[in-house]
Amino acid sequence: MATLVQLGGGKKDAALAALRATLRRLEGPGRAAAGVTPTGFGAIDRALPDGGLARGALHEIVSESADRSAASGFAIRLLVGLAVEGPVLWCLADPELYGPGLQRLGLAPDRLILARTRKDADLLWAMEEGLKTPGLAAVLGEPHKLDLTASRRLQLAAERVGGLGLVLRPADGNKATAAVTRWRVASAPSVAPVPGVETPRDFGLMRGRWRVGLERCRGTAPSDEQGYGAWLVEENDAARAVAVATELGDRSGASTPAVRQAG
Amino acid sequence: MHRRQRSGKPAKEAPPLVTVADIAGRRVLAAVDPAAALVGLTPGMSLADARARLPELRLVDADPGGDAKALAEFADWCGRFSPWTSVDGTDGIWLDVTGCVPLVDSEEALARDLVARAARLGFTARAAVADTAGAAWAVARYAGLPSSSVRILASGEARAALAPLPVAGLRLPAEIVQDLKRLGLKRIGDLYGMARAPLAPRFGELVARRLDQALGLLEEPISPRQPVVPRLVRRILAEPISTPEAIEHGLIQLMALLCRQLEEEGLGARRLEFACFRVDARVERTAIGTSRPSHEPAHLGRLLTEKICQIAPGFGIELLQLRALDVEPLAARQLGLDAKETDGTVAPLVDRLANRLGARNVLRLVPENSHLPERAARAVSVLDGRHDAKHRQDWPASRPRPIRLLTYPDPIEVMAPVPDDPPLMFRWRRVPHRVRRAEGPERIALEWWREPEAGTDGIRDYYRVEDEAGRRFWLYRRGLYRPETPPAWFLHGFFA
Numbered sequence: 001m002a003t004l005v006q007l008g009g010g011k012k013d014a015a016l017a018a019l020r021a022t023l024r025r026l027e028g029p030g031r032a033a034a035g036v037t038p039t040g041f042g043a044i045d046r047a048l049p050d051g052g053l054a055r056g057a058l059h060e061i062v063s064e065s066a067d068r069s070a071a072s073g074f075a076i077r078l079l080v081g082l083a084v085e086g087p088v089l090w091c092l093a094d095p096e097l098y099g100p101g102l103q104r105l106g107l108a109p110d111r112l113i114l115a116r117t118r119k120d121a122d123l124l125w126a127m128e129e130g131l132k133t134p135g136l137a138a139v140l141g142e143p144h145k146l147d148l149t150a151s152r153r154l155q156l157a158a159e160r161v162g163g164l165g166l167v168l169r170p171a172d173g174n175k176a177t178a179a180v181t182r183w184r185v186a187s188a189p190s191v192a193p194v195p196g197v198e199t200p201r202d203f204g205l206m207r208g209r210w211r212v213g214l215e216r217c218r219g220t221a222p223s224d225e226q227g228y229g230a231w232l233v234e235e236n237d238a239a240r241a242v243a244v245a246t247e248l249g250d251r252s253g254a255s256t257p258a259v260r261q262a263g
Numbered sequence: 264m265h266r267r268q269r270s271g272k273p274a275k276e277a278p279p280l281v282t283v284a285d286i287a288g289r290r291v292l293a294a295v296d297p298a299a300a301l302v303g304l305t306p307g308m309s310l311a312d313a314r315a316r317l318p319e320l321r322l323v324d325a326d327p328g329g330d331a332k333a334l335a336e337f338a339d340w341c342g343r344f345s346p347w348t349s350v351d352g353t354d355g356i357w358l359d360v361t362g363c364v365p366l367v368d369s370e371e372a373l374a375r376d377l378v379a380r381a382a383r384l385g386f387t388a389r390a391a392v393a394d395t396a397g398a399a400w401a402v403a404r405y406a407g408l409p410s411s412s413v414r415i416l417a418s419g420e421a422r423a424a425l426a427p428l429p430v431a432g433l434r435l436p437a438e439i440v441q442d443l444k445r446l447g448l449k450r451i452g453d454l455y456g457m458a459r460a461p462l463a464p465r466f467g468e469l470v471a472r473r474l475d476q477a478l479g480l481l482e483e484p485i486s487p488r489q490p491v492v493p494r495l496v497r498r499i500l501a502e503p504i505s506t507p508e509a510i511e512h513g514l515i516q517l518m519a520l521l522c523r524q525l526e527e528e529g530l531g532a533r534r535l536e537f538a539c540f541r542v543d544a545r546v547e548r549t550a551i552g553t554s555r556p557s558h559e560p561a562h563l564g565r566l567l568t569e570k571i572c573q574i575a576p577g578f579g580i581e582l583l584q585l586r587a588l589d590v591e592p593l594a595a596r597q598l599g600l601d602a603k604e605t606d607g608t609v610a611p612l613v614d615r616l617a618n619r620l621g622a623r624n625v626l627r628l629v630p631e632n633s634h635l636p637e638r639a640a641r642a643v644s645v646l647d648g649r650h651d652a653k654h655r656q657d658w659p660a661s662r663p664r665p666i667r668l669l670t671y672p673d674p675i676e677v678m679a680p681v682p683d684d685p686p687l688m689f690r691w692r693r694v695p696h697r698v699r700r701a702e703g704p705e706r707i708a709l710e711w712w713r714e715p716e717a718g719t720d721g722i723r724d725y726y727r728v729e730d731e732a733g734r735r736f737w738l739y740r741r742g743l744y745r746p747e748t749p750p751a752w753f754l755h756g757f758f759a
Contacts, residue, residue: 115616115626136609
C-alpha cells in the first residue's frame, strides 16, 4: 500500500505524522492495527510516537535490584493509567505481590493471575502463552534475563494478537532486545510541598516519586543525546491512582499538574 | 514364577524350576513349572521332599509382592479387551466381556487372543468364558484344561459342564471342601439335588450362595479394577505405534469422538485420562485437569498433546483409550476472575499454565479476614473452586500497604534513638539504609483468640520509612518496649 503525502506548507507536521504512521505499519503487521493507548502521563505521552504506549508490543522496564518494587509500582501505575479491561497475567518466581498494596495503587487484585515459575524458560513460555491469548489486559513478567531471541518471540506473539507485554528485569548493561521501548525506573527522594523549606524527619512521608527514563523507543529519534526523555513521576494523592509526570530538572513545580511542553 | 521364567532359559534345556517360600519356618514350594509338575512336584510340598526326588532342582525365592504387582499390571492391561477387569486372588483375572464381543469376532476369538498374547509375554494362561463368573472360574481352574487353551461354555451349558467338577471349583475355603468331601459330596453335581436347608447350618450360607452364583441363580458383580466410567472412547490400532506424531493423531481422533459425546449430553470434562496400552502389557496413563468443564476438542487436545512426550511407547502401543474421569454440566462454574466476556479465552490459558507449571503454581490473590498483614491476603490456586467471586470479601484499601510483602519478615539491625521512635538507620542484608523520612507507628495486634509467641505481646508497631534514595520500606518492632530486652525489628514489605 502506498500513501501519497503532500509536503510543505502548514500541513508539514501532519504529513510527517502520516509518514511515520505508514512506516510503522510497514514495520510489523500487527502493530499499527493494535494502535496506542495514552499512559495518562501527559508529558510522557508527548514523547511517545502517536502519543501513547503501543499495544501489540513488548515493553521493558529495567531497574537496579534494590528498585525492583519501584519498577513494579511504576508498571502498575502504567497499567492503571492505560485503563485497559481484562485480567492481567503476572509471571514471577515468588508471588510476593501483596493484594492490599495493589488495590491501593489502583489495580484490583482480583484481576491478577499469577504464574509462579522457577526457571526463566518456563516464565518466558508462560508470557508467550499469555500474549497469544486475546482478552488479557496485559502480560507482565520478571525474568532474570531477556535475550534477543526470547524477546523477539514475545514481541511477535504480542504483535499477532495485539496484547501488551511488560518485562520487568534487572539492569544488566545495554543488551539489545526486541522490545519496542525500554524504560529505566528508580525511586527518587520525596520533597517537601513548599520548595526550599526542609521539613523535619518526623513530619511524615511526602508524596512518593519515581525517576523514569525512556532509553529506547522504536519508531522515533531520541530528543537529545541523553535519550528520549526523563521524568519525575509523583503520586498526586496517596489514596488514588493518579500521578503526574514532570520533566526532569523542573523540581520547583513538582506538585503542579501543569507540565512544561516536552521538546 | 512365569515372570522368572521369562527372563531365564527355555524350560526344556534347564532342570525343573520351583519357587520357594518360608511358611511357618518350613521351606515350602510356592509354585512349580511344567517340568517340575511332570515329575510330581506340587505347590505346598516341603523343599526337603522335593530335593529328595529331584536333586538338580533349580530354586528361586518366591516374591509374592512382585507377583501381585505383575498380576495387577497385567489385569490393568487386560483393559484393552474390556474396561471391566479385576484381579482374582494371586493368579487369576476377571474380565467382564458382556457387550465386548461385537468388537471381535466371537467370545472364543477374544479368549484365544488373550491367551496367545499372555503366552507371548511368558504367562501360561487358561481361559474360560461362561454365563456366570463362578462357572468360568470353575472351568478355568478345575476342568483340566491343557495349558494355553480356552473353553467356551455356551449359554445354559453351565449346569451340565460344572456337574463333574470337584466342589473346590465353587470358590470355597479349604476346610469346607474337606467337610463336603467327608460327607461324600465330591462333585459339584452332587450338590444339585440337595435341599438347601440342611446345608446352611453346617456350612453357612456360603455353599448355597456360591452354587447359585455359578449357576446364574444369583447376581454377582465383578468389582472392577478401574471405576466404571461410561464416558470412554478407545481405538484399536492395526499396527503398534510409537512416534509422538502417531500418538497425537490417534489422540485427536479420540478427542473428537469423546467431545461429540459430551456435547450431546451437555457436559464438559474437568478431568481426562489418556491411556496407551503397550504391546508388552504395560499401560501408560496421563491425566489433565481443567479449570472449567469443557468439551472443546482443540483446547483439551492441546492440553494432552503437551504431555505426549512423557509417554514411553516401549515396543509400541496397540490401543488408545480416552476417558472423562470427571464431568460437570457446562457453565456451572465461573472462573472468579474479573473477566466475564473473556472467560472463553482466559480459561484455556489458565488450564495450559496449570498443566505445565502445576496447578499450585497458577495463583490468584484472595483477601482473608485477619489483622495480621501476612494473613490478610493469600495466594490460592486458580483451579481451587472454594474461593469463587461470590463468597469473596472486598480488599481493604484504607491504609497504606506495601505492594510486595515478605512471607517471613526479615530481621534487621536498627538504630532507634527513643524506644517509641522510628529508626534512624537500619541494616538489611548487610546494606545500611539511612532513614530520611518516616511515618508511624501503626500498631497491629494479633487477634485476641490467637496465642502470641512468648515475649512478643502479640503486637507489632509498623513504620513506613523512606531512605536517602527514596526507597520505601515497611518495618516493624515486635512487642512492647521493655528496657531489659533489646527490641527486635523486622523488615516486612516494600512500597512502590
